[in-house]
Amino acid sequence: MRISTGQLYDRSIQAVLNNQADLSDIQQQLASGKKLLRPSDDPVGAAQVIRLTEDIELIAQYKKNNNLLVNSLEQEETVLSSVNSAIDRARVLMIQSGNGIVGTEDRKAIAIEISQIRDQIFDLMNSRNPEGEYIFAGFQSGSPAFSYNPSAAGDKYRFEGDEGENNIQVSDTISLQVNNSGRDVFEDVLSRLKSTISGSVGATDVSLKIQGQAAFDKFHAANYDAVTPANNEFQISILSATQAQITNVGTGAVLDTVDFSSGSALLYKGLEFNITGVPGDTVNFQLETPQKKNIAETLNDFVNALNNENIANSAFDEALTDVLVGVDNSLTSIANTISKIGGRRNTADSVFASNLDLEISNKTARSNIEEVDYAEAVSELSRQETALQAAQATFSRVTGTSLFDYI
Amino acid sequence: MSIEVRQSGKNDGAVMVNLTSGESLVLEDGSFNLFEVNNDADLNYKSLQLTSNGKPTTLNIRETELGGAIGGLFRYRDEVLETSRRELGQIAIALTEALNTQNRQGMDLDQQLGGDIFALPNFYGLNYPDNTDPSSVVSGRITKGAGSEVSSADYEITINNVTAGAPPTLDITVAALNSDGSPVKDINGNPISQNYPAVDAQSNTFTSVIGGIELEFASGASYTPGDQFLLQPTKNTADRIEVVMTRPEDLALASPIRVDASLNNLGDAVLISSSVTNTFIDNTFGDNRASGFDDAGGIQGPGSSPTGALGVGAPAQILFTASDEYQVLDSAGTVITVVSGTTDLSNLLSQAESAGAGPPWPAAFSALDDYPGFDLSLQGVPKAGDSFTIGYNTDGLNDNRNGLAMADLQNQDLMQVSNSGAGQAISFHEAYGNVVSDIGQKAASADISLQSANALKSQSSDWFQSVSGVSLDEEAANLVRYQQSYAAAARLLSTAQTLFDTILAVVR
Numbered sequence: 001m002r003i004s005t006g007q008l009y010d011r012s013i014q015a016v017l018n019n020q021a022d023l024s025d026i027q028q029q030l031a032s033g034k035k036l037l038r039p040s041d042d043p044v045g046a047a048q049v050i051r052l053t054e055d056i057e058l059i060a061q062y063k064k065n066n067n068l069l070v071n072s073l074e075q076e077e078t079v080l081s082s083v084n085s086a087i088d089r090a091r092v093l094m095i096q097s098g099n100g101i102v103g104t105e106d107r108k109a110i111a112i113e114i115s116q117i118r119d120q121i122f123d124l125m126n127s128r129n130p131e132g133e134y135i136f137a138g139f140q141s142g143s144p145a146f147s148y149n150p151s152a153a154g155d156k157y158r159f160e161g162d163e164g165e166n167n168i169q170v171s172d173t174i175s176l177q178v179n180n181s182g183r184d185v186f187e188d189v190l191s192r193l194k195s196t197i198s199g200s201v202g203a204t205d206v207s208l209k210i211q212g213q214a215a216f217d218k219f220h221a222a223n224y225d226a227v228t229p230a231n232n233e234f235q236i237s238i239l240s241a242t243q244a245q246i247t248n249v250g251t252g253a254v255l256d257t258v259d260f261s262s263g264s265a266l267l268y269k270g271l272e273f274n275i276t277g278v279p280g281d282t283v284n285f286q287l288e289t290p291q292k293k294n295i296a297e298t299l300n301d302f303v304n305a306l307n308n309e310n311i312a313n314s315a316f317d318e319a320l321t322d323v324l325v326g327v328d329n330s331l332t333s334i335a336n337t338i339s340k341i342g343g344r345r346n347t348a349d350s351v352f353a354s355n356l357d358l359e360i361s362n363k364t365a366r367s368n369i370e371e372v373d374y375a376e377a378v379s380e381l382s383r384q385e386t387a388l389q390a391a392q393a394t395f396s397r398v399t400g401t402s403l404f405d406y407i
Numbered sequence: 408m409s410i411e412v413r414q415s416g417k418n419d420g421a422v423m424v425n426l427t428s429g430e431s432l433v434l435e436d437g438s439f440n441l442f443e444v445n446n447d448a449d450l451n452y453k454s455l456q457l458t459s460n461g462k463p464t465t466l467n468i469r470e471t472e473l474g475g476a477i478g479g480l481f482r483y484r485d486e487v488l489e490t491s492r493r494e495l496g497q498i499a500i501a502l503t504e505a506l507n508t509q510n511r512q513g514m515d516l517d518q519q520l521g522g523d524i525f526a527l528p529n530f531y532g533l534n535y536p537d538n539t540d541p542s543s544v545v546s547g548r549i550t551k552g553a554g555s556e557v558s559s560a561d562y563e564i565t566i567n568n569v570t571a572g573a574p575p576t577l578d579i580t581v582a583a584l585n586s587d588g589s590p591v592k593d594i595n596g597n598p599i600s601q602n603y604p605a606v607d608a609q610s611n612t613f614t615s616v617i618g619g620i621e622l623e624f625a626s627g628a629s630y631t632p633g634d635q636f637l638l639q640p641t642k643n644t645a646d647r648i649e650v651v652m653t654r655p656e657d658l659a660l661a662s663p664i665r666v667d668a669s670l671n672n673l674g675d676a677v678l679i680s681s682s683v684t685n686t687f688i689d690n691t692f693g694d695n696r697a698s699g700f701d702d703a704g705g706i707q708g709p710g711s712s713p714t715g716a717l718g719v720g721a722p723a724q725i726l727f728t729a730s731d732e733y734q735v736l737d738s739a740g741t742v743i744t745v746v747s748g749t750t751d752l753s754n755l756l757s758q759a760e761s762a763g764a765g766p767p768w769p770a771a772f773s774a775l776d777d778y779p780g781f782d783l784s785l786q787g788v789p790k791a792g793d794s795f796t797i798g799y800n801t802d803g804l805n806d807n808r809n810g811l812a813m814a815d816l817q818n819q820d821l822m823q824v825s826n827s828g829a830g831q832a833i834s835f836h837e838a839y840g841n842v843v844s845d846i847g848q849k850a851a852s853a854d855i856s857l858q859s860a861n862a863l864k865s866q867s868s869d870w871f872q873s874v875s876g877v878s879l880d881e882e883a884a885n886l887v888r889y890q891q892s893y894a895a896a897a898r899l900l901s902t903a904q905t906l907f908d909t910i911l912a913v914v915r
Contacts, residue, residue, distance in 0.1 A: 001873050003878065004875075004876025004878045005876065007869065010868070014865070038850070039844065040846075040848075040854055041847075041851075043846075044844060047840035047847075050836060050843060051837065133805055137805070139665060139800060139802070139804065139805050140802040159670075162667055163665075163667050163668060163678070164665060164800075164805065164806055166805060166808075168807075169815075175811065179805075187670065227728065403880045404883050
């Protein structure tokens, strides 16, 4: 092709300008660390970067949430462990007080110590977090979870909060419970299930005590009717000198026929009856309404029994059995809560680990799209530089030659 | 713009000047001028027309085919700017409306039901130049809670018929338009438009139409059939959204209801979730959106609910009479309805609405859109006598359920993808990513066009230069050649001179 002189200049300067533009782009990439300088460089990549950045920021927030969650769980676990060990100490004292040689004065001394423990536990039940919120009060964390009113009829330690449970988001799909309501941990605890004689016809010397609590608990759970009170009354009718029949008064259903001997123990589902009677006599007993008491109330009842100088031995034994069952139920509830907290902590830990992995993979994906590969970019820079230098060096050589110089 | 200059075909030496798209700029009998006019309802949306000086004619020009700098600017406006700002407006509306809706479903730190966080601007119908009365007004707003239905389309409202009366009614057609004024097509390729007969035309009466917007025809009977209005809900919205919540206490992070299990429950049923879907307060029940919340921070009791003075109140308690049967009671303990034979304990109140019997769910409740506006789900096996109380979340300051729901909006698909308002919804971030990548794609394709145009140009100029350009070396060579032939010719002359001299000397 014929090359005109103007073309010679045009082409040379064009080459220099193109090289300069490329060099400037590479320089910008190196300086900013990004190869996506504007969305038009990679439109699909730009949209991906926006979504990946959103994910990375979400994960950063989830990590903060996770720390918050673990802190709260740790605090709650510490409180519950303290309650646990306090109850253990109280339990030792209770068993000690049941010893026959412990006299009235000793019982009072034990009462003083148990009441200290009661106060300590009550204080722990009203624990507060660093923000001053009561951790067991549910949603109503601005006011104490439990109140004490010495003049109240019935329960003196009462739950004032609600069942509110807060969740905290630790990943896109998993949110974990932060707090446990005091209602679930302390208040929703059954006290000992009981049964009483409600009447008898003909029989004399009727007595009833619970001899096997576990067997009776099962019987109670299976037969107690919260809607129709009449269904909770049962009748023992003596059929013969050796047999008695047990029926449900409300429904009329015959439950069982048991061995009977007048004046000696009749065992039925953990209940021990002692009935003196002849065939035709009947004894009625009823299942008492289950009661729920928190640990402070349970301990308080026992402190009252210990302080009562005139209490009969049988009544004290009854109070001791009540408190032991109540304390054991409380311990079970607290242990359950601690294991729930442990489960949540484990989940939180593994979610935290998977969040870290996700963060790394997201960041890698983003940097693959968006960030510059320095080795590649630097070598590209020197290549462009060489090209520019060559273009500039050849400019004068190409344009400097003229036939006129030789004429 | 690109202008073409050609020799006239008549071979009379005349020159024709016209646009590359064909319109002549200079004619034999006069010249055409080019100037800007507004031929659209939107006065800020200019378009170009050619108007003749000699003959009173006007020609509409397709601006995007104009070429050159003006053509490029028009293309940028039509293809990038107008669509992107509408999409941005759409994101702004969907996002703020979703946050507003969620905040209204919560309870704030003052223990009141939440309000709006943002104020969305109202928008006004623009009169087309052909309208009879240019002072007619049509205004619109986004329907509350309908942020996810909003598309980026404009709407053209046509008044088909006006019927006098109190209030006067209008028959209208609402059609969706793209930003360039062409109709939006649905998936079958048909233009999207909808007729609304007998729409009340008076102030403060809003009629819901397509696209999650409501219209108000405040001019009453003064419309004329054939009047058209252009509504642009998303065009200028992104920068007109305002924050109206000034107190941080008004953020409603708690849920307004609380469900408490009775302490005497013996079964193992536990609450797994409670949901709030409607907190609209209207204790006169004139509005179908009314919910079971009263304006005093509570749930409606007997006498104040839609059932009237002697009727039952809103549901406030669930009482199991068997493990598969429950009663729904109001706050005074009156049975609202009984559901029997259910094993699924999810959404107990909506089950009661559909399956409650003896007495059935009150008709006055079902007549409202979403009453009472809350529900609860249990898990486990309840025992007879177990009860669950639903109450206002008084003092529930530690509750973050609504806050979690608000944070979860980020992960939800609450945006329309296309301006046809159909198809899969997407999340806010996806929508924003789409806007960015859309602009990026257009810029990238413009870049490629530029590069190919440059290549074409340099190739052509190369050929041009190659043929008609001056090469100094060539000229130098020619110079030398001509110089030498000159020298040769001169030499010839001197040789002839010598010859003549010799001959003349012989004869002398």
